[in-house]
Amino acid sequence: MYRNAFELLAATILSAQSTDARVNMVTPALFKRYPDARALARAIPGELEPLILSTGFFRQKSKSLMGMAQRLVAEHRGEVPAEMDLLIALPGVGRKTANVVLGHALGVPGLPVDRHVLRVSNRIGIAEGDDPEKVEAQLCAALPKEMWTLASDVQILHGRRICKPKPLCDQCSVRDDCDYYRLVVSRGPDKVRAAGEKGAAGDKRRGRSSRRPGKNDARKVRAPRR
Numbered sequence: 001m002y003r004n005a006f007e008l009l010a011a012t013i014l015s016a017q018s019t020d021a022r023v024n025m026v027t028p029a030l031f032k033r034y035p036d037a038r039a040l041a042r043a044i045p046g047e048l049e050p051l052i053l054s055t056g057f058f059r060q061k062s063k064s065l066m067g068m069a070q071r072l073v074a075e076h077r078g079e080v081p082a083e084m085d086l087l088i089a090l091p092g093v094g095r096k097t098a099n100v101v102l103g104h105a106l107g108v109p110g111l112p113v114d115r116h117v118l119r120v121s122n123r124i125g126i127a128e129g130d131d132p133e134k135v136e137a138q139l140c141a142a143l144p145k146e147m148w149t150l151a152s153d154v155q156i157l158h159g160r161r162i163c164k165p166k167p168l169c170d171q172c173s174v175r176d177d178c179d180y181y182r183l184v185v186s187r188g189p190d191k192v193r194a195a196g197e198k199g200a201a202g203d204k205r206r207g208r209s210s211r212r213p214g215k216n217d218a219r220k221v222r223a224p225r226r
């Protein structure tokens with residue numbers, strides 16, 4: 001829940017190693033006390049930390065939030081910049097957070113890659129590798145810009161609901177297009193066991209050609225069955 005780019009940026013920083021539900025519990029009081037970057041830049045750690053304590057890693061997050069806000073005030077007149085390079089220069093902000101804010105609050109195409117996107121894209125076969133930045137580049141190359149943010153959202157939802165670490169392939173609407181289903185799951189439980197959850201993506205990658213995703217792979221990213 002956010003009303004502007006500043007709130008989404010702060011909430012996304014808080015979401016590291018936490019859950020959306022937990023973050024949504026703390027943000028109303030947080031943004032009531034610190035409604036904008038100027039207010040947060042002047043925060044006192046002893047007052048800020050109790051407000052975000054339940055999200056975990058509250059001391060580091062407090063530093064990141066205050067540092068982020070101070071930089072916004074010092075360099076961007078208190079506004080959140082709509083450029084990747086400027087966003088990732090802010091304390092506590094990496095590419096994933098920057099892409100979330102760009103895509104959802106600033107109207108700039110961004111493709112956040114979290115653990116769900118990594119898992120789903122590798123399994124389906126539209127990306128290859130464990131490095132979020134490389135997977136982001138592969139997905140962005142395979143999809144038109146206007147689909148980037150939606151593609152991330154869809155894969156995150158799909159990873160949470162269907163393509164979990166132990167995937168629910170029998171309920172999946174994209175299994176006909178999924179390399180992991182074709183090369184591992186459809187070959188039976190022995191193959192699944194052999195692949196193992198951690199090595200599944202790697203086994204799948206080694207089992208298929210070394211082709212890189214192309215434009216036609218965009219068709220594989222479509223809404224999962226809800």
Ligand code: SF4
Pocket residue numbers: 120123124162163164167168169172173174175176178179180181
């Ligand atoms: S078929 Fe299975 S492994 Fe492939 S995307 Fe669907 S749930 Fe994930």
